[in-house]
Amino acid sequence: GESVGLHLPTLSVQEGDNSIINCAYSNSASDYFIWYKQESGKGPQFIIDIRSNMDKRQGQRVTVLLNKTVKHLSLQIAATQPGDSAVYFCAENSINTNAGKSTFGDGTTLTVKP
Amino acid sequence: DAGVIQSPRHEVTEMGQEVTLRCKPISGHDYLFWYRQTMMRGLELLIYFNNNVPIDDSGMPEDRFSAKMPNASFSTLKIQPSEPRDSAVYFCASSLFPGNTIYFGEGSWLTVV
Numbered sequence: 178g179e180s181v182g183l184h185l186p187t188l189s190v191q192e193g194d195n196s197i198i199n200c201a202y203s204n205s206a207s208d209y210f211i212w213y214k215q216e217s218g219k220g221p222q223f224i225i226d227i228r229s230n231m232d233k234r235q236g237q238r239v240t241v242l243l244n245k246t247v248k249h250l251s252l253q254i255a256a257t258q259p260g261d262s263a264v265y266f267c268a269e270n271s272i273n274t275n276a277g278k279s280t281f282g283d284g285t286t287l288t289v290k291p
Numbered sequence: 292d293a294g295v296i297q298s299p300r301h302e303v304t305e306m307g308q309e310v311t312l313r314c315k316p317i318s319g320h321d322y323l324f325w326y327r328q329t330m331m332r333g334l335e336l337l338i339y340f341n342n343n344v345p346i347d348d349s350g351m352p353e354d355r356f357s358a359k360m361p362n363a364s365f366s367t368l369k370i371q372p373s374e375p376r377d378s379a380v381y382f383c384a385s386s387l388f389p390g391n392t393i394y395f396g397e398g399s400w401l402t403v404v
Contacts, residue, residue, distance in 0.1 A: 211392060211393070213395075219397055219398070220295075220382050220384075220395030220396050220397050220398050221334075221382075221395045222395070223392045223393075223394065226392060266334065268393075278324065278336055278339050278347065279336075279393055280336075281333065281334040282333075283333045284333060284334075
């Protein structure tokens with residue numbers, strides 16, 4: 178069946194290093210991808226998104242890369258800070274087939290060591 | 292602007308009791324979603340509405356769960372009777388239109404003992 182999954186459940190990095198969180202998806206009809214950050218005790222918060230007509234999109238300290246050929250999505254966080262420690266989810270959406278609902282991956286826990 | 296507002300934030304109830312979770316979506320958002328999050332199953336979509344009409348309820352676990360959206364600014368998720376396995380965080384979320392960012396509330400933390 179269709180699924181969205183993360184390669185690694187946990188990631189530990191040193192403060193100041195760059196972080197890369199990966200995500201694989203299997204629905205070739207997906208055309209909109211979103212990264213969310215969930216801090217302990219809170220709901221997921223939007224970080225950055227990308228549509229399938231793009232390969233790369235940059236935000237403040239974050240970059241999302243999309244490789245449609247291998248159905249792979251990544252989130253890069255530059256100069257990782259302790260406040261970046263959280264669970265990160267990728268989500269995929271297909272406007273035409275899912276009418277707006279998103280499918281979420283399992284999440285990667287990012288721990289930033291001071 | 293206020294985000295998605297959920298209540299209660301925390302609830303502890305006894306097995307067999309009725310639980311009602313409430314949600315106020317972001318004003319102007321046409322889509323409302325109910326998700327459940329557990330360690331074992333992650334984030335699961337239970338049901339979502341478009342313009343107050345349920346579109347897809349295939350994620351609703353069983354008949355004990357029901358959701359309503361009587362108007363554009365209010366939705367409820369009801370569990371009756373509740374069971375210990377219903378213990379989870381229930382998130383309400385809303386979005387402006389298909390393919391747009393989904394904004395989550397802070398969640399309702401439910402414990403059924």
